Amino acid sequence: MKSQIIKKKSFLNEFLNEGFGDRVFDIIVRLLVLLAVIITLYPFLYVLSISISSGSSVARGDVILWPVGFEFDTYNIVMKNKQLWVSYGNTFFYTAVGTFMNIVFTCIAAYPLSRRQFFLRRKLNFFIAFTMYFSGGLIPGYMVVTGLGLYNSRWAMIIPFLLSAYNVMICRSAMEAIPEDLFENAALEGANDFQILLKIAIPLIKPTLAVLTLYYAVARYNDFFNAMLYLGKTELQPLQMYLRKTLILASTEILQSAGATGVAAAAQSTLKIRYVCIVLATIPIIVICPFLQKYLVKGTMLGAVKE
Incomplete structure (x- = not known):
């Protein structure tokens, strides 16, 4: 009997000393990750559920997580608005051309x-590095853009924001990690700096460039403040300005442009129209990000391990 008690105590001591702390830590980490996933995922599910639920259910507040009464009429109304597609085209132009020039x-x-x-x-x-801490400010930047004649032009969304000092530092660090022997051998073979950059440096830092492309593209896609400053013409404004008008100002223009009047317009929930616009604006980012995800860890771990 005493031997069994001693064995149980020794087993308990070993469990507490060796594995208990690690197991508790793993459980806490998994619970925190699960909590973070729930907190992050719930707003997306809620917005999507509101957008495809019936207008009466949304008006009554029946939607909590899952859709109540599927209805896609609001999508048809929003997608009939021509300004939505004009804004989409402008955003794709600013994002594609701007990101390419950024890289x-x-x-x-x-x-x-x-x-x-x-x-x-x-x-x-x-x-x-100095520009990361001090800048000229908003008013001097506005004066430069207007003085160059870029106001109310597409280039006002591209040229003033060609570089990010932080991203230049990341790219510089990635290129510094390339062995110097590769550059020296290429120079001995007669390659100039542009050939070394295009054929050696850029191919070797593709993971980092993929991450920088993601950073630049998301920033370009979500930019609305600069458009609010430099673009007065509606036909040049990006999707984020369209969302600002829809979410903050009013949603009645969408109903009127789609020909929804009288009872049909009254049946549609303003909140639902706003959430439909959010879903339509989020789709491109959700589609593109998974293709760059495999490079994200490699790029963000740059310099973490020294050989």
Whole structure:
């Protein structure tokens, strides 16, 4: 009997000393992750459920998580609004052209800053880092854009924001991690700097460029403040400005443009129309992000492990 008690105590002591702390830690981490997933996922499910539920159910407040009474008439009403598709086209133009130019100029800026033999390397690194803490401000930036004649033009959404100092630093660090022997051997073979950049540096930092592309694209896609400053013409405004008008100002224009009047318009919930617009605006990001997800961890772990 005493031997059994001693064995149980020794087993309990080993369990508490060796595995109990790790198990408790793992359980806490998993619970926190599960809580974070629920907190993050619930708003998306709620917005989607509101958008496809019946207008009467939304008006009564019956929708909590899952859709109540499927109804897609509001999607038809919103999608008949021509301004939605004009804004979509503008956003795709600003995102595609702007992101491409961002990546090009980021690589061009980061490459010389990563070369140790570049004599202005330290000074330019200082000036670029300086802009991360101090800037000219909103009014001088507005004066520059208007002075260059970019106001009410598509280039007002692209040219003033070609570079992000933080992203240039990330790209520079990625290029610095490339062995210098590769650059020296390419130079001995007669390759110039542009050939080294295009054929050696860029192919070797594709994971980092994928992450920077995601950062730039999301920022371009969600940008509405600069459009509010520099774009007065409705036909040039991006999707986020359309959402601002729909979510903050009013939703009646959508109903009128779609020809929904009288009883048909009254039957539609204003809240539902707003959530339908949110779902339509979120779809492109949800579709594109999974294709870049595999590069996200590689890019964000840049410099975490030193050999």
